[in-house]
Amino acid sequence: MLNATFDDCDLTKFCRLDELGLEATGQRLDLGQAVLACRVVEPDDWCHRCGSQGTPRGTAIRRLAHEPLGWRPTTLHITVRRYRCADCAHVWRQDTTAAAEPKAKISRRALRWALEALVLQHLTIARVAESLAVRWNTANDAVLAEGKRVLIDDPTRFANVTAIGVDEHVWRHTRRGDKYVTVIIDLTPLRAGVGPARLLDMVEGRSKQVFKTWLAERDQSWRDNVEVVAMDGFTGFKTATEEELPEATTVMDPFHVVRLAGDALERCRRRVQQQVHGHRGRKDDPLYKARRTLLTGADLLTEKQYSRIQDVFDTDDHVEVETTWAFYQHMVAAYREPDRTKGKTMMQTLITKLGRAVPTKLTELIVLGRTLKKRAADILAYFDRPGTSNGPTEAICECGD
Known part of the structure; x- marks a missing residue:
């Protein structure tokens, strides 16, 4: 930095007022607030009615909350000139x-x-609102209106969509009203490798009819252009897709498939815990201590973690957990297989095994096998269509929290 050169201080550019058509004319720093005096760059002195040049008729001050500078809320005091037309007597600012x-x-x-x-x-x-030094309602209304303008009212947001993701999200944590919303995103940029997924819409409610109605509101050319719909295990979304987008391929994404297997493993662990120990898991119980490690992919386990799991499986009382854990790990391995063709074969083998005669004691695997068999086509479709994971939908839902 010894040879660094700096331009003269320009408050207008520093505060990005030039983007607003303003120029800074002064500043005042109070203990908890910064005030910037500004003027409008364009004179705007021609009559809006007859086109004659107006004459100045005084000024007014418009106050706007601006992006905070540092930790101080910043307010703009904009000097706005008034004009009057001598020909038609029109007055404007x-x-x-x-x-x-x-x-x-x-x-x-x-x-x-x-x-x-x-x-x-x-x-x-x-x-x-605190950072802008405005009321909560003022900030909330402005943000909602701007979000609607940028996202909802954008006329190009539905253009060239070939892959979408759909999921439900808990939006309201109260007893009044529908607490769920259906979230629809555009996976096309992600699938093509040209950018991140985009939010298309959020619709109140979670049902087949909600998603079906949303799809029906799109024009026929848009629906014909959609090739892939990624979703979770909710059959309502699948049925709505089949009815409104009969040519589209439904894909059950890895996040939800692995979660189904993980839930089966968790239910099995709790059931065995009760059968063996007669109570829920406690901090010194082997199964309870290993509950998080059991859900970790085998290729990510440390030697200490792997040894802990082996200690759990050394007793015959935990053989049902071990069997369920093995199927869970096979599923994770199938999705992590770099060769998609091989991964698809591994998944197909897993679904086939679970669809056959599973011992009656393994109730969790029996239920899992039925679900996987029912949605086998949707699960296997993922391996033929890269970039159709519903993970971005989950990410957007989490951001909403």
Whole structure:
């Protein structure tokens, strides 16, 4: 940095006011707030009615919350000039729509900051409102309107969609109203390797009819263009897809398939725990101590973890857990196999084995086998269509939390 050179201080560029059509004319730093005096760059002195040049008729101050500078909430004091037309007597003010929507209390840069804070930094609306020095309702209404403008009202968001993902998400943790929403995302960029998945829509409710109605609202050309639909094990989504997108391939993604096997392993562990020890798992019980390690992929286990599992399986009382664990690990290995053709064969073999005569004591594997056999085509379809995992849908749902 010895030979570094610096431009003159430019408050306008530093605070990104030039993006709003503004120019900084002064600043005031208080203990808990920064105030920037600004003016509109464009004079806007021509009559909007007759086109004659207007004459200045005083000024007004428009106050907008701006993105915070450091930890200080920042407010813009924009000097807006009034004009009057001598020919038609029309009176108007300089246009400030580049800085904010009419009657808005938050600048466009502040809205952008608020959206990034919510989505990327997981800040709450209360924290955003505090950082902008506005009321909670003001911040919430502005963020919802901007999100709707950017996401929902974008006329191109449904263009060129060939693969979608659908999942449900718990949106409301209260007794009133439907607590679920159905989330639909565009997997096309991910599948093509050109970008991340995109949120298409969130619809209140979780049922076959909710998803079917959403699909029916799309035009026929859009529906004909969809080739793949990734989903979880909920049969309602599959049925809706078959009825509205008969030519599309349904794919049950690895996240939910592995979770089915993991849930079966957990139920088996709890059942054996009760049968052997007569109580729920306690911190010193071998099965309980190994509960997380059992759900870890075998190729990721440390020597200590693998030794702990072997100690658990050394007793004949835990043979049912060992058998269920082995099927779980075979499933994980199939998805982690770099050769997709080989991985598909491994998965097909697993489904076939579970579909045959499984000992009656292994109740969890019997239930798992029935589910896998019923959805075998959807499970195996994943191996033929890279990039159709529903993982991005899960990620978007988690961000919503």
